[in-house]
Amino acid sequence: MSNLLEVRSATKKFGDFTALNNVSIAVPKGSIFGLLGPNGAGKTTLIRIVNQITLPDAGEVLLDGAPLEPIHIKDIGYLPEERGLYKSMKVGEQALYLAQLKGLSKKEAKERLTYWFDKFDISHWWNKKIQELSKGMAQKVQFVVTVLHRPKLLIFDEPFSGFDPINANVIKDEILQLRDEGATIIFSTHRMESVEELCDHMALIHKSNKILEGKVTDIKRAYKSNTFEVGLITEDNNTILQSLQDKFSVVPADFKTIDDQLKLKISLDKNVSSNELLSYLTSNAQVVRFNEVIPSVNEIFINTITDNE
Amino acid sequence: MSKLRLIMYREFIARIRNKTFIMMTFLGPLFAVGMIALISWLTSVNSDGPKQIAFIDETGSFFLNFRNSEEVKYINYTDLTLEEAKDSTLTKNLYGLLYIPKKASHKESTESIQFYAEEAPDFSVLNSLEKRIADKLTVQNYKKQGLDVAAIEDAIAEVRIQVENFSGEKTSKYQHLIKMAFGGAAGYLLMMFVIIYGNMVMRSVIEEKTNRIIEIIISSVKPMELMMGKILGTSFAGILQFIIWVIFGLGLLITANVFFGITPEPSGVDSSILLQESNPQEIQLLVQDILKLPLGTLVIFFFIYFICGYFLYSAIYAAIGAAVDSETDSQQFMLPILLPLMLGVYVGFFSVLEDPHGVVAVTFSMIPLTSPIVMLMRIPFGVPWWQIIVSIGLLVGSLIFMVWFAGKIYRIGILMYGKKPSYKELLKWLKY
Numbered sequence: 090m091s092n093l094l095e096v097r098s099a100t101k102k103f104g105d106f107t108a109l110n111n112v113s114i115a116v117p118k119g120s121i122f123g124l125l126g127p128n129g130a131g132k133t134t135l136i137r138i139v140n141q142i143t144l145p146d147a148g149e150v151l152l153d154g155a156p157l158e159p160i161h162i163k164d165i166g167y168l169p170e171e172r173g174l175y176k177s178m179k180v181g182e183q184a185l186y187l188a189q190l191k192g193l194s195k196k197e198a199k200e201r202l203t204y205w206f207d208k209f210d211i212s213h214w215w216n217k218k219i220q221e222l223s224k225g226m227a228q229k230v231q232f233v234v235t236v237l238h239r240p241k242l243l244i245f246d247e248p249f250s251g252f253d254p255i256n257a258n259v260i261k262d263e264i265l266q267l268r269d270e271g272a273t274i275i276f277s278t279h280r281m282e283s284v285e286e287l288c289d290h291m292a293l294i295h296k297s298n299k300i301l302e303g304k305v306t307d308i309k310r311a312y313k314s315n316t317f318e319v320g321l322i323t324e325d326n327n328t329i330l331q332s333l334q335d336k337f338s339v340v341p342a343d344f345k346t347i348d349d350q351l352k353l354k355i356s357l358d359k360n361v362s363s364n365e366l367l368s369y370l371t372s373n374a375q376v377v378r379f380n381e382v383i384p385s386v387n388e389i390f391i392n393t394i395t396d397n398e
Numbered sequence: 399m400s401k402l403r404l405i406m407y408r409e410f411i412a413r414i415r416n417k418t419f420i421m422m423t424f425l426g427p428l429f430a431v432g433m434i435a436l437i438s439w440l441t442s443v444n445s446d447g448p449k450q451i452a453f454i455d456e457t458g459s460f461f462l463n464f465r466n467s468e469e470v471k472y473i474n475y476t477d478l479t480l481e482e483a484k485d486s487t488l489t490k491n492l493y494g495l496l497y498i499p500k501k502a503s504h505k506e507s508t509e510s511i512q513f514y515a516e517e518a519p520d521f522s523v524l525n526s527l528e529k530r531i532a533d534k535l536t537v538q539n540y541k542k543q544g545l546d547v548a549a550i551e552d553a554i555a556e557v558r559i560q561v562e563n564f565s566g567e568k569t570s571k572y573q574h575l576i577k578m579a580f581g582g583a584a585g586y587l588l589m590m591f592v593i594i595y596g597n598m599v600m601r602s603v604i605e606e607k608t609n610r611i612i613e614i615i616i617s618s619v620k621p622m623e624l625m626m627g628k629i630l631g632t633s634f635a636g637i638l639q640f641i642i643w644v645i646f647g648l649g650l651l652i653t654a655n656v657f658f659g660i661t662p663e664p665s666g667v668d669s670s671i672l673l674q675e676s677n678p679q680e681i682q683l684l685v686q687d688i689l690k691l692p693l694g695t696l697v698i699f700f701f702i703y704f705i706c707g708y709f710l711y712s713a714i715y716a717a718i719g720a721a722v723d724s725e726t727d728s729q730q731f732m733l734p735i736l737l738p739l740m741l742g743v744y745v746g747f748f749s750v751l752e753d754p755h756g757v758v759a760v761t762f763s764m765i766p767l768t769s770p771i772v773m774l775m776r777i778p779f780g781v782p783w784w785q786i787i788v789s790i791g792l793l794v795g796s797l798i799f800m801v802w803f804a805g806k807i808y809r810i811g812i813l814m815y816g817k818k819p820s821y822k823e824l825l826k827w828l829k830y
Binding site for chain 2: 137
């Protein structure tokens with residue numbers, strides 16, 4: 090799979106402050122790429138560089154293999170976190186204007202807007218002013234404007250903020266559909282559950298440096314610690330616990346069950362396979378729960394950030 | 399459509415759809431006419447009817463000259479004593495009491511005339527009283543000397559000096575004033591335009607910042623394009639407004655002409671004052687003078703200075719708008735705009751009027767921020783070509799520099815929120 094976007098050693102300084110320090114990322118074509126990081130890490134600066142709003146002091150950006158140029162503006166759709174629309178302008182006019190700025194002809198823009206407005210059932214908003222709409226409604230218009238010119242690369246900064254759960258779902262489905270239609274999506278958010286759900290690749294930026302990047306599954310594999318959550322029904326909890334503690338490193342676990350169980354988290358050495366543990370357990374107790382502990386993106390995020398403090 | 403044109407068009411439409419703009423455009427002229435009417439009405443209210451002046455003429459030979467007029471009404475108190483007359487003047491709340499005592503000769507009498515009034519009397523009233531008495535006395539003196547009054551009146555010469563330049567063209571005495579009026583109007587117009595439309599540019603920039611739409615826009619267009627589109631679009635709205643006003647004015651003049659038979663008067667000249675004491679020949683000369691002004695040159699340079707000056711200031715306004723979060727924060731940066739504008743207008747009205755080619759006038763017509771105003775005021779008086787070339791050269795140079803400079807500030811400023819920047823901070827942005 091080739092990369093749609095490559096940022097190579099981008100560095101950006103504002104006076105004495107380094108906003109981005111030698112950051113490289115590669116976003117594969119057709120992926121949903123999670124760009125994560127605490128507040129002020131440099132995500133927005135990186136996104137602005139990709140959008141050609143700011144120029145990097147050093148490094149280069151390649152889109153589809155070619156250095157980024159003004160003509161690429163039409164290939165990128167950007168939904169910034171700080172977003173808004175002209176309050177006193179009518180919805181339709183405004184959408185047309187923004188679409189034309191992205192290089193669409195007026196006719197084309199109108200056709201596509203009609204399609205999207207019908208799809209979202211918001212056609213009757215055309216002649217309303219933005220100030221008459223609620224925040225969520227305005228967000229919908231904004232989403233349409235972002236994707237209208239069918240860009241190859243879509244950058245969403247906190248796309249779900251301001252949406253109720255139903256509309257957030259509508260937007261999520263649209264994002265997935267856009268991906269299926271061939272768009273590549275960069276996704277910047279603090280909501281880890283949506284990263285978990287949507288992203289197949291991710292990068293973590295912390296204090297102007299990239300500290301982690303890769304496929305989400307690869308990262309999880311790298312961060313898992315060969316630990317298993319186990320639920321046992323035994324005749325004598327203490328004996329079993331004692332014997333387990335002799336062989337493995339065991340800590341008590343906590344999960345919800347309907348009957349009384351011995352709940353444990355058991356970590357294995359690298360050379361010990363899960364089958365060994367399982368066969369030992371089955372011979373000593375009734376196993377009602379056995380699953381590998383896979384770190385959540387949230388845990389990876391928090392752990393990596395704390396490790397790098 | 400190119401992006402610049404799109405932005406210009408949007409700005410233009412946004413400006414002219416604005417309610418304030420529509421009000422200003424259509425009610426502005428009515429408002430101006432209304433203000434003039436109001437002021438003249440207030441002035442007429444201020445002078446509360448004819449002044450009532452009582453007089454005691456013990457000589458009995460002057461009162462015939464005191465004819466009632468619209469301003470002054472005379473009341474003969476000669477039958478009363480001085481004390482009675484004073485009391486009566488006070489109780490009746492008259493303007494004052496003129497007392498001409500009887501002395502050995504009229505000459506002595508006139509030297510001891512008194513005017514009693516509670517408040518210091520109007521200078522013009524006293525003047526007119528003195529003149530009336532003096533006229534009467536003069537005629538009496540002529541008669542006493544046995545002179546023929548009619549012959550003397552015939553012999554009094556009235557002189558009006560005709561001004562003529564060395565190439566033999568006749569000019570009116572008001573030429574200097576006409577030139578000043580034309581130049582002054584042009585300079586003043588430029589200042590008003592800069593303040594009104596510069597502010598619109600600034601508000602439009604701030605609006606995009608507070609609406610948070612700016613990041614979406616500049617992911618599609620270059621900040622410089624956005625800034626120039628704003629300035630251009632807004633200026634077209636301004637030009638449209640001017641055109642509407644001119645049509646309005648012409649319409650009013652034509653209507654006035656049809657209904658009241660008032661002849662159109664040269665604009666920009668307060669003709670009522672000029673016409674009061676001039677004869678038809680003078681008016682002819684006046685019109686000739688206006689036509690003789692280098693009108694073509696004037697119009698061309700008006701546009702050059704107008705456009706350059708407006709752009710120069712608008713760029714600064716745009717940069718200020720980008721640097722601040724709200725209009726209230728913009729106050730601290732207003733000084734660099736208002737100071738040169740005010741300076742230009744004051745230098746224009748004082749130094750240029752006094753000596754259009756003096757050192758101060760020439761200097762300020764070279765300095766870029768004041769040159770549009772001051773040079774526009776000087777041009778009717780004839781400015782050497784080299785001065786115009788230097789002035790325009792400096793202006794265009796600094797215009798380019800200012801647009802570049804403002805573009806830098808703009809580019810950074812539009813993405814900065816929450817901070818109230820200082821001048822020092824703005825300088826730092828240049829390096830980003």
